[in-house]
Amino acid sequence: MLPYTPVAxxxxxxxxxxxxxxxxxxxxxxxxxxxxxxxxxxxxxxRTQNRQRSGDxxxxxxxxxxxxxxxxxxxxxxKILPIVVQLLGANLQVMTSHLIYKHPDPKDFPVSHRxxxxxxxxxxxxxxxxxxxxxxxxxxxxxxxxxxxxxNRGATMVAPGSNHLLxxxxxxxxxxxxxxxxxxxxxxxDCLIFENRTFHAGAxxxxxxxxxxxxxxxxxxxxxxxxxxTQPQEFLEKLTPLQKYLVGxxxxxxxxxxxRGGRNPIKEWCDEHSIPATRHxxxxxx
Numbered sequence: 657m658l659p660y661t662p663v664a665x666x667x668x669x670x671x672x673x674x675x676x677x678x679x680x681x682x683x684x685x686x687x688x689x690x691x692x693x694x695x696x697x698x699x700x701x702x703r704t705q706n707r708q709r710s711g712d713x714x715x716x717x718x719x720x721x722x723x724x725x726x727x728x729x730x731x732x733x734x735k736i737l738p739i740v741v742q743l744l745g746a747n748l749q750v751m752t753s754h755l756i757y758k759h760p761d762p763k764d765f766p767v768s769h770r771x772x773x774x775x776x777x778x779x780x781x782x783x784x785x786x787x788x789x790x791x792x793x794x795x796x797x798x799x800x801x802x803x804x805x806x807x808n809r810g811a812t813m814v815a816p817g818s819n820h821l822l823x824x825x826x827x828x829x830x831x832x833x834x835x836x837x838x839x840x841x842x843x844x845x846d847c848l849i850f851e852n853r854t855f856h857a858g859a860x861x862x863x864x865x866x867x868x869x870x871x872x873x874x875x876x877x878x879x880x881x882x883x884x885x886t887q888p889q890e891f892l893e894k895l896t897p898l899q900k901y902l903v904g905x906x907x908x909x910x911x912x913x914x915x916r917g918g919r920n921p922i923k924e925w926c927d928e929h930s931i932p933a934t935r936h937x938x939x940x941x942x
Contacts, residue, residue, distance in 0.1 A: 657898070657921065657924075657925050657928075658732065658734060658737060658738050658741075658898075658925055659734050659735075659738065660738060660925075660929045660931075661735075661738060662742070662931075663738075663739055663742040663743070668742065668743065671743055671849070671851075672937045672938075672940065673816075673817065673940055674814075674816040674817055674819070674854075675814065675815075675816065675817065675818060675819030675820075675850055675851050675853060675854030676814045676816070676838075676848060676849060676850040676851075676854055677739075677743075677848075677849045677850075678840055678842070678846060678847070678848055678849075679735065679736065679739065679846065679847040679848075679849060680843070680845075680846050681843075681845050681846065682733070682735050682736055682799060682845055682846060682847035683799055683801075683844075683845035683847075684845065685845070687729075687845075688801050688844050688845050690726045691726055691727065691799070691801055691870060692801050692868060693726070694724035694725075694726035694727060695724075695755050695757065695801070695868055695870065697724065698717055698720070698723055698724060698755060699715055699716075699755075699757050703717075703723075706718045706719050706720070706723070706883075708754075710771070712759065713758065713759045713760075713761060713771070713861075714756070714757070714758055714759070714771065715756075715757045715759070716754060716755045716756040716757055717754070717755045718752065718753070718754055718882075718883045719752075719753055719883035719884050720753045720754060720755040720870060721750070721753040721872070721891075721903075722753075722884075722887060722888060722891045723755075725894065727753065727755075727870065728894060728895065728899065730753070730799065730870065730872050731750060731872070731895070731899045731902050731903065732896070732898050732899055732902060733797075733872075736797050736847055736849075736872075737874075739849065740795050740797065740849070740874050741922055741925075741926065741931070742931060742935075743795055743849070743935065744792070744795050744874065744875075744876075744935060745876075745932075745933060745934045745935045746920060746922040746923040746925075746926050746933040746934070747876055747877050747878070747920065747922075747923070747933075747934070748874045748875070748876065748877065748902065748922060749874065749875065749876075749877045749881065749901075749902055749903065749904050750872060750873070750874060750881065750902050750903050750904075751778075751794055751873045751874060751875035751879065751881045751882050751883070752794075752796070752871070752872070752873040752881065752882045752883045753870070753871065753872045753873070753883060754870065754871045754872075754873075754883075755869075755870045756867075756868075756869050756870070756871065757866050757867070757868055758771075758810045758858065758861055758866065758867040758868075758869075759861070759866050759867075760810075760861050760862065760863055760864060760865070760866070761810075761860050761861045761862065765860055766860070767808060767860055767862075768831075768832035768833075768860070769832075769860040770813075770832060770833075770857040770858055770859070770860070771857075771858045771860075772857060772858050773857055774815065774824070774825065774827070774833070774834070774855050774856070774857045775855065775856070775857070776790070776852060776853055776854070776855055777794060777796060777852045777856075777873070778793055778794050778852045778875075778882065780880075780882070781793060781852070787821065787822060787823050787824065788822040788823065790852070790853055791853075792819070792851050792852065792853060792937070793852050793875050793876060793879050794851065794852035794873050794874070794875040794879070795849060795850070795851050795852075795873065795874050795875070796849070796850055796851075796852070796871050796872070796873040796874075797847050797848075797849050797871065797872050797873070797874070798812055798847065798848045798849075798850070798869055798870075798871040799845070799846075799847050799869060799870050799871070799872075800842045800843075800844060800845070800846055800847070800848070800867075800868075800869045801844055801845075801868040801869060801870070802844055802865060802866070802867055802868045802869075803843060803844055803865075804840075804841065804842040804843075804867065805841045805842065805843055806841075806863070807839055807841075807859075808839075808859060808860050808861070808862040808863075809859070809861060809862065809863045809867060810858060810859055810860070810861030810863070810867035811839050811840055811841075811842055811858075811859050811867070812840070812848055812850075812856050812857075812858060812859075812869075813833065813837055813838060813839045813840075813856060813857045813858070813859050814837070814838050814840070814848075814850055814854055814855070814856045815833070815834040815836070815837050815838075815854065815855040815856070816836055816837075816838060817836075817940075818834065818853070818854055818855040819851055819853035819854045820853075820940045821853075821855075824855070825855050833857070834855065837857075839859045852875075874902075877904070881904070884903075886904065887903045887904070887905075892905060897921070898921055898922075901920075901921055901922075906918050906919075907919045907920075907921055920933075
């Protein structure tokens with residue numbers, strides 16, 4: 657199943673309060689190289705299905721776990737998935753997987769340039785329910801494959817505490833970012849975890865190399881995924897039982913109705929390690 661390393665209570669409290677957490681060295685060098693090779697192949701291809709482009713500076717693919725076998729192990733990554741379970745709970749599925757290549761910005765772009773601008777994820781929910789009503793539905797794990805230790809290298813910026821706002825964070829007049837916004841310093845292989853309510857934006861990219869990242873988002877199984885309805889059969893045939901479960905497939909066929917939706921191997925893992933299978937964080941001050 658999954659290895660078990662408990663997440664420190666102070667890290668869980670930090671995530672609950674601030675809406676993000678950085679996990680250092682989530683990926684080893686061989687894995688980073690394999691993911692870059694796979695990503696480079698996709699970006700260099702003429703494939704248009706699931707592609708998401710924005711001009712000449714931003715290129716990528718949605719539901720990317722289905723496009724290259726190198727991405728499949730990220731579905732149940734042994735270091736990151738146990739953290740996600742301890743932050744969100746056991747009733748999970750993959751909601752999205754997103755390969756993103758962000759090319760350097762033109763030199764005349766100001767340091768305040770943000771692409772994308774400050775926003776919350778899972779826009780379908782926010783559009784329908786408004787900012788004030790949105791609960792924590794999604795945790796996104798952003799694996800960075802290139803060096804973002806210097807500022808203005810296109811890292812994902814976060815606004816700490818914005819996961820508790822009833823509206824958008826205040827941006828002072830003449831400024832580009834909310835007060836106390838963070839542009840994290842990230843090495844290749846680091847993973848930035850943030851929830852759907854955390855406002856985030858793309859920092860300007862002043863570097864000379866393409867910023868490369870792949871993001872995998874997990875949400876509750878009762879929330880509709882963003883990238884797919886059902887996954888292709890040829891993709892499912894490559895997966896382990898746990899990976900199939902995490903892309904929405906049942907572990908075993910249900911003969912009769914079960915209120916909790918049938919067998920959940922992640923809950924079984926939680927029970928084995930005496931981890932709560934559900935999380936009900938205390939309300940934070942807004």
